Amino acid sequence: MTLQIDTLAYTNRLRQLPPEHKLLFAIALLLLTYCTRAPIQLAIAVWLSVWTVIYAKIPAPIYFRLLSIPIGFWLTSLPALIISGVGLANLSSVQADVWQGAPWGSYYLYFSHHGIHQAGELAARAIASTACIYFIILTVPFTEILDVLRRLGCPTLLIELLLLMYRFIFVLLRTASELWTAQQSRCGYRTWRLWMKSLGLLVGQLLRRTLENYRQVSLALESRGFTGDFRVCHSRRYQPSRRYSLEAFFGCAFLAALAGWQYAVGL
Structure with missing residues (x-):
C-alpha cells in the first residue's frame, strides 16, 4: 500500500500544480477543521474527497480504504465514549443524560446523550483532518x-x-x-x-x-x-491553475465565513 501511495503521488492529475499551493490549501482546511464544528468538518471532508478522487483521479477504492483506517480506530473507542455506568443509588443524578439503559448488578449501564454527541464530533473531526492529510500524501511527493x-x-x-x-x-x-x-x-x-x-x-x-x-x-x-x-x-516545471486557485480560495473563504456565522448564532 505504501508503494502504491507513493506511485499515486507522482502520477495524479494535480501533479503539475505547485506543491506549496497544495500544502497551503490542505493546511488552511486543517486549521479550519480544528476551529469549526461537525457540519463544517463534514463539508470539508466531502470537498476534499472531491479534490482527491475527482480532480486528482485517485482511485476511489484506495481512497476510501485509507479513510476506513481512522473510522476503524473511532469504532474501537466508541463503547468507551457512549456507554456510561452509575450506581443504582445515584441513578437520579444522571437521568437527564440517559438515552437507553439497563441495570447490571448494583450498577446501571446506559447510553449517554453527551457521549453520543461527543462521539459524533470526534468522528467528524477525525475524518476531516485525515482527509486533509491524505490530500497531501496522495497529491504531493x-x-x-x-x-x-x-x-x-x-x-x-x-x-x-x-x-x-x-x-x-x-x-x-x-x-x-x-x-x-x-x-x-x-x-x-x-x-x-x-x-x-x-x-x-x-x-x-x-x-x-x-x-x-x-x-x-x-x-x-x-x-x-x-x-x-x-x-x-x-x-x-509546475503550472499553476487559475481555476483551481480560485476554487480553493473562495471555498476556504466561504467555509471560514460559515464558521464565523455558526459561532455568532451559537450553533
Whole structure:
C-alpha cells in the first residue's frame, strides 16, 4: 500500500500544480477543521474527497480504504465514549443524560446523550483532518514536501532525517515482504505456535537486515565524499491553475465565513 501511495503521488492529475499551493490549501482546511464544528468538518471532508478522487483521479477504492483506517480506530473507542455506568443509588443524578439503559448488578449501564454527541464530533473531526492529510500524501511527493521545507528555512538536519526515514520505509517493507514470502513457502504460519515463532524470527531478521542495509548506505555515502547534505533534483516545471486557485480560495473563504456565522448564532 505504501508503494502504491507513493506511485499515486507522482502520477495524479494535480501533479503539475505547485506543491506549496497544495500544502497551503490542505493546511488552511486543517486549521479550519480544528476551529469549526461537525457540519463544517463534514463539508470539508466531502470537498476534499472531491479534490482527491475527482480532480486528482485517485482511485476511489484506495481512497476510501485509507479513510476506513481512522473510522476503524473511532469504532474501537466508541463503547468507551457512549456507554456510561452509575450506581443504582445515584441513578437520579444522571437521568437527564440517559438515552437507553439497563441495570447490571448494583450498577446501571446506559447510553449517554453527551457521549453520543461527543462521539459524533470526534468522528467528524477525525475524518476531516485525515482527509486533509491524505490530500497531501496522495497529491504531493515526499521529496517535494522536503523541498518546500528547505525553502522555508527548516533545519537541514531535520530534513535529512526525514529523507532517510522515508528511504528506509521502503527498505523495511521490501525486506519484510521477502522474509514473509520465504516463511510462507516453508509453512511457517501453519499453526498458532509456528505463527508466533515465525513472527519472532521475522522481527529479529528484519532488524538485523535493516541495520546491515543502513551500514552499507553509510559506507557508500562516505566513499562518495558525503558532506552531510542530500541534494535532490527538482527539474519539473509546475503550472499553476487559475481555476483551481480560485476554487480553493473562495471555498476556504466561504467555509471560514460559515464558521464565523455558526459561532455568532451559537450553533
